Amino acid sequence: MAGTAVRGRLTWQTATVSSVHDETPKVRTLMFEVPDWPGHLAGQHLDIRLTAEDGYQAEREYSISTAPGEPVAITVERLDDGEVSPYLSQELRPGDQIELRGPIGLYFVWDPSDGGPLMLVAGGSGIAPLRAMLRHRARLGSTIPTKLLYSSRSRADEIFRDELSRPAEGLTVIQTLTREQPPGWTGYARRVDKQMLTEVAWPAAQKPLTYVCGPTPFVEAVAAGLVALGYPPERIRTERFGATGGP
Amino acid sequence: MQPLEDNVLDGNAIGGLLIEVFGTEMTTAVGTCGSCGTARQVAELPVYPRGPGTVVRCRHCDNLLMVFVQARGVTCVDLRGLASLT
Numbered sequence: 001m002a003g004t005a006v007r008g009r010l011t012w013q014t015a016t017v018s019s020v021h022d023e024t025p026k027v028r029t030l031m032f033e034v035p036d037w038p039g040h041l042a043g044q045h046l047d048i049r050l051t052a053e054d055g056y057q058a059e060r061e062y063s064i065s066t067a068p069g070e071p072v073a074i075t076v077e078r079l080d081d082g083e084v085s086p087y088l089s090q091e092l093r094p095g096d097q098i099e100l101r102g103p104i105g106l107y108f109v110w111d112p113s114d115g116g117p118l119m120l121v122a123g124g125s126g127i128a129p130l131r132a133m134l135r136h137r138a139r140l141g142s143t144i145p146t147k148l149l150y151s152s153r154s155r156a157d158e159i160f161r162d163e164l165s166r167p168a169e170g171l172t173v174i175q176t177l178t179r180e181q182p183p184g185w186t187g188y189a190r191r192v193d194k195q196m197l198t199e200v201a202w203p204a205a206q207k208p209l210t211y212v213c214g215p216t217p218f219v220e221a222v223a224a225g226l227v228a229l230g231y232p233p234e235r236i237r238t239e240r241f242g243a244t245g246g247p
Numbered sequence: 248m249q250p251l252e253d254n255v256l257d258g259n260a261i262g263g264l265l266i267e268v269f270g271t272e273m274t275t276a277v278g279t280c281g282s283c284g285t286a287r288q289v290a291e292l293p294v295y296p297r298g299p300g301t302v303v304r305c306r307h308c309d310n311l312l313m314v315f316v317q318a319r320g321v322t323c324v325d326l327r328g329l330a331s332l333t
Binding site for chain 2: 009010045046047059061101102104105106107108215216217220221224237238239240241242243
């Protein structure tokens with residue numbers, strides 16, 4: 001049945017790269033034209049499939065980093081020993097075609113009708129689906145009180161830096177730089193820990209709706225810290241993407 | 248509860264595979280462990296993607312809940328560790 005489209009099911013489609021934008025030296029946003037894209041929710045992902053000349057196939061899932069109603073984009077961090085990310089982040093050019101399917105996932109999604117206050121915690125390229133939520137919030141003019149705690153290795157590794165430096169109304173962005181800080185840096189300079197969460201996260205009594213995305217060790221540490229602060233586990237949604245060397 | 252190891256993913260990562268197998272979105276379905284009875288949404292279950300096949304375990308007791316093995320366009324599915332999936 002390979003290649004046969006079944007109505008109502010998730011099918012592979014051919015997308016065309018419409019633009020590429022380097023966010024950092026290791027991270028690139030790829031924007032696609034997808035002829036039959038059904039539309040996506042903020043936080044959903046898509047699968048990418050690469051096929052080698054000998055027929056070998058590799059599939060990976062990537063969060064969609066744009067808001068509902070915007071063209072589909074993914075934001076890819078290059079893993080030097082990766083099978084797929086070096087091709088996506090270095091080889092693909094506007095006009096190139098690629099196979100993808102989506103949108104996928106109804107768990108790690110947010111819409112203003114879900115309410116808040118919203119607590120977003122990102123490690124490294126885990127910012128991608130949270131950025132989709134922030135753009136969605138801004139496009140709809142939502143003023144739901146929102147905090148983003150964003151952990152990066154250094155200033156140069158901050159993804160969407162310009163966008164996050166101009167936060168929309170009701171959004172507070174708190175940064176931590178874990179490995180290298182610029183001269184005069186007054187923000188946090190360590191990995192996210194319980195003390196940091198105590199200082200920056202909404203009080204548990206406000207029953208925040210929380211989304212945590214990043215490398216697995218990051219998500220494990222943040223989720224455990226929030227539960228220790230009294231956050232109700234059923235209001236904490238998590239998405240892990242394995243090991244990347246850490247944010 | 249022990250933290251998950253670095254390379255472990257979660258059920259979000261197999262959303263596409265699950266739609267392929269079940270024909271519908273499954274990340275918000277609730278899987279109940281046949282061994283300890285713990286119920287969790289699929290998105291919250293630990294996923295071990297790099298073995299021979301994709302393995303989903305119980306977060307509480309580590310019981311093997313689901314195994315997916317793909318070869319030549321065919322997906323073999325073993326759900327015997329689940330008491331229910333709804």
